[in-house]
Amino acid sequence: MALVAFLALQPGRRASRERLAALLWPDADATQARLNLRKALSLLRKVTPDGDDLFRAQGEQIKLRADGLECDVDALEAATRAPVAVDAPVDDLTGELLQDFGIRDAYEFEAWTRVERQRIRELQLALLTRRLDSEIDTPAGAESAVRTALRILQIDPLQEGARRVLMTLHARQGRSAAAMEQYRELADLLHRELGAQPEEETRTLYQDITRQRRTRPAPSQTRPPRALRETPATTTPGKPPARRGHRIGIAASLLLAALAGSQFSVQQSPETVALGPLTTILASEEPTRPAVSPNGEWIAHISRRIHPGNLDIYLRTLSGGDPVRLTTDPALDDNPAWSADGRLLAFTRTPATGDAPCRIIVMAPPNGHERIVGACRAVSSTRLSWAPDGKSIYFADQAAPGLPTSLFRLDVETGRSRALTTSPAEIAGDEAPTISPDGKMLAFLRRTSWTAANVYVLDLTKGRTRQLTTDGRRIWGLTWDRTGKGVYFSSNRSGDTALWWAPARRTGEAKRISVGLLDFRLLTSARARDRLIFEAVSDYSDLVQADAAGVRRPIGDTPWPAEGYSDWFADVAADGSLVMVSDRDGSERLWIQGADHGQPTAASTILDAVLSEPRWSPDSRRIAFVATRDGGADLYVADRRTGRITPLTADDADDASPVWSHDGRHLYFTSRRGGFWRIWRMNADGSGATPFSLPGPRAVRIDSSGRIYAVLDGRQGVWRLSLLNDREAGPRQLIVADQQSWDWLNWDIDRRQLFYVQRSPDGLSGRIRRRDLAGGRDESLDETTDLLLLDAFAVRPDGSLLLTRRKYGTRLLATDLIRTP
Template sequence: MNEHTSPFRRLGRITLAVEPPFRLGVLEVRPAALEVSSPEGAEMLEPRVMQVLVALARAHGEPVGRDEMIDLCWDGRIVSEDALNRCIVKLRKALSADPRVTIETIAKIGYRLRVRDGAAPEAAPAVAEASGEAGAKRRPPWRWIVVGAALLAVAGVAAAYVLTRPGPARTAQGFRPLTSEPGLETWPALSRSGDVLVYAAGATPHAPRELYMRATRDGEPVRLTSHPLDDFAPAWSPRGDRIAFVRTDGASPCQILTMTVPGGAERLVGRCAADTYTRVSWLNETTLVHADRPAGGGVRRIRALDIETGATRDLTTPPADFNGDADPLLSPDGRLMAFRRTTAPGIDDLYVRDIKTGRERQLTNDGWKARGFAWTRDRRHLVFSSNRGLDFGLWSVDATRDAAPRRVSVGLLNLGRLSSDSQDRLAVEMTAERVNLEAVAPDGSTRALSTSTGLEWDPDVAADGAVAFVSDRSGASELWVAREGAAPVRLTSLGSSYLHGPHWSPDGRRIAFIAVGQRRVDIHEIGRDGSGLRRVTQDGRDKAWPVWGADGALRYVERTAAGWRLMRLGADGQARPVPGGEGWRIVRTGPDGRLYGVRSGDPRLWTLPDDGGPAREAILGLQLADDSWAVGREGVRFIRDRRSDRPSLWLHPWSSGPRQTAALGGVSGAANIAIDPRSDGVVYGRLIQDETDIGLLELSR
């Protein structure tokens, strides 16, 4: 006898893992997968809500009392009527794809599931008759085989239709803020029900963050962590009773912890091998996935961490000359893992990996940035924030078929990381950031060089004081020049994903810079008046720091599978490796055209001969923590503590010890500095504003 039509089945405990699928009109209910699917897509239900649906379906069109429902779905525990009412509300919404399927309220009794044109749910077909008396009337086995094959064929065609036809377009609507405190509220993590948000918050851009939890409807935030290090990247466990998160000091490999919420104790479950920052997601209740680099060096990949044993294993193997993989995110059913693969800064592609088979699919391939992404409730689409529209708006891409991304919203709010719930609501980061150029004289006095409301970075100063820089004040990142006493002038209109590294030629007539677009990274040249734009490299490989040496030839560093290396562009337009140039990560010029460089993994500054001969240490004892340095007449100027609230500018002269020359305002993340050759002063990007809040968007199809 079919279990769904048995009167004894209704009285038994509901174990979703063994419940057979059944149909309600055009809806197919799969309890073990926690989903209700229709021709419009699949809807994920919470386990308790699915149990209520199964209990109603078992009744075969008869009313189910409230007490009986609580016995079946809550194991007889005492719960409020609101808990059952909320389940019914969510069920009615999930079943609304077929108006013939309704849940009726029976006053003072309970609820009844009705399917018009049919008094009860259509149960899963029986495999064979159980009665011995029916043996003589039993149809021949081959008939059942044919019928079964036909049913499978119809199901296959229907499934293929659902999975291959274009899904309905999505739009964002119903926005409301969730946080508005001063400072930064980042890394949103919505519970599957959407009732609770966990996030990281810090009072200033460089202050250590703590984790907070708050109801999405109302209420005050509750602090979950209190630690002097930086806590961020919370992720809910599949059962929704724990979170995992990351802790770092910004210099050492990060720690990975779990915590029962609310009010549970922290538990250290693992450490990164090399990375100081990462993101975690739950593969299952005992396994986390996160991005990390091998301890001995190599490209970042996605790893699985067993939180019981601490054992790790690699899940992805990106090409060795890529930036690598990051930000893994499991689909609600745990079958697919989305992640971002970065070829070079400015070129991000979204991938999904089938957890069972290990197969990977590339979802985007046009090479724009992808800041954040989240799964929709049908487990079929990824919504992501990207600059592919020359603003950081929302886009949607189908994870099950080859299809171009669709625009969801424009980037009026400059959106970042995302998190979704089971009702297609998105918690989104909204960032208001402003970086302007500031000049610091050798005596420590400062003056503003720009006053835009956007971001400006990578300045370089010509002999006459003209400043070349990159700005997004016009929307996309473009090359600009600011001449003293005149308004800045835009030189390019490339509409690229990213521009960086502008450098003046020795005669001040041309500017070399790197543009990232159409999945290519190449060096371009342009005249200071905006004329003569041309691409000077054609290979499209990841590269950085184009500079003219004293011999008039362009040099730059290029990423290969073996690491970074120094390249020289000859008069014939061909780029060739510089002998002995393996391992150089940053290269710059001094006021006399001499080359200076820093190797990967080595903080010392070296002088590089033009002919590629042996390098020598420029200043004994000088240790450069990052790329915030430049070489002037008096020595090397650099920013110290740039990732703090009190950064400072220092000078290390050629023949004496270092000294502080100025206290700086906020420093942007892209803190490359330039020397003004007229005064030996410094130009850098000053952080004027950095505010991030979290808001809630609803997706509509």
């Protein structure tokens, strides 16, 4: 039942094997959990009519056929979205989702079930409230309004709007005693459950009814108040409401009977941590970089939009209210971090141009004096972490421009800093330090590429480093457990972006503690209590075409992916065909749309990797691209006709930015081999890789004359390389100065035209510009307010642009963690 129900309630009715295994068998090892999943699917296919067709395997994804189940909550969801009240099966749903059903020791599944039950209740309340308001507006609707109000109270006895409707209707009917009883029952519930009293509107209504009872009959013309304020249909952002299918119980009952004698139970862990109820702190269209105070009551965060044009730090409470602006400097203020006693706040400040090292500043919020306590050597931004004694701040920096980042400890009094780690020369480096509650261990991310990282801990007393994860996936957030026994981190290591916990002081596997309903990003935890603050993100995109006038339109018949799925990283072949990276079928792979702009088709097998930067060969037959898997970013080539994928590089360094020579015999690319970014060249089959440039280039392009252009690591602009004997030699020529180094993916060359991004310093606005490389003419083309920083646009043969249209939203949420012995 659990497996069928979970699939039926997911967007697209699909989930990855890893996600299902982790949810249903959380304490089994990965091999055993996947074996259990295979057994369960096999039994389901046997006991369910058309089981082989109902449960489909698509690579690492398991999909439940869309028309295979009838879900009554589908109608509930559709009715909630309707602009006017419509009939919906609200009254048919009298029980709880999966009522009286449970799986022993599957705590994640139990947490997921609790969230889904609450979501269904919210759906029912929203629809019943709409029905009640419409019944109040009709002269003959009193009887049905009473029934609806009682149904609302059956779901939530503390809904005061429904209580007020009942009180008014009873009074209108001359039943003032019944109206007063409704008030007394509410007051007693509020006192016992919340230690509160009824709202002022409810108290006033009660007083009016009491007074009218003493002086005259209850009013017959008084219109009942609206039942409730508008309530959202869901309590969790960015996800559709739960669906409970009619046929789930039949198939699942057979499954339970078949599994009765099987060994599907797992051992209970010594302590289980689960997410408690969620509280929304704010909703935004930008990252918030949150930092919670030690007592868990205050949140410091950043915003570019509250005061547009300036990146500042703001302070707010969990209880709501307007944020307090802490910084007003025209520079970019970022990365807030609280001292252990909650008295001071540290943050970084970078010049508005974003092209200089940051300074580390300390202040006493909300309006204390700012004091510069240190400076970065090379990086323009870094996360900060205070030592418990308040004497030191940990941060990430480069010993020199171009080197990998390392961790440093800053003495707050003297301003001196010293390195604590030295990361391998071929990788991006160490970042995101966070200190343990006792100050003895430093957790951090060792990033092998911009899409892959692992969690490490450094024992500050012994100087030893230990690796906690080894799969090299995307990791966004990292923070300590209040007990100091482990760390929380957000990662896509199970396919979706979930919340995980890893033991820091002993060996052991990381445990998933979220149920996959939210896409977790940055995390922060309170020192004094089990409170976790995190970003839940909705982030998806598609491709649009922009003509010379900047008018955007869809690309042929390419449909917008389902919400939560994306198309990005496009390139156009000489024959007009389009290749893009997409996860529209649940896994990242290459998709091709022909020159006729028809439906795209999958062009590659599933690699279980993060894909980026696809590039067509001159003959439109092959596609070179970057795939990050197992922590390493390497180059691959896909054959358009067969879909076969061949690896071209397999070294420890981060490889990127593939481009073909004009004859298709060679590939140029950038790599960190040797410790610095530079351009390399190899044969089209991956052999004969040799350095081509001097150190510095992060991305490379070639014009129609064979000239080589590059964006340099840590330096602004697009540069032309001087060549001698088919190698770089001599000075580089600056072609355009406005291209930011962190926009290294957002530029392209089509024949003799250079396309690049000119952004505002805060990154919120800007334009794509076109420069004639022969004549030098430079003109503005298209606004870039929604162009991803780490994405790429492409140029069609007709000179129009392919842009990534992004839909991004962030909710900052708070939860008090629940520990179960």
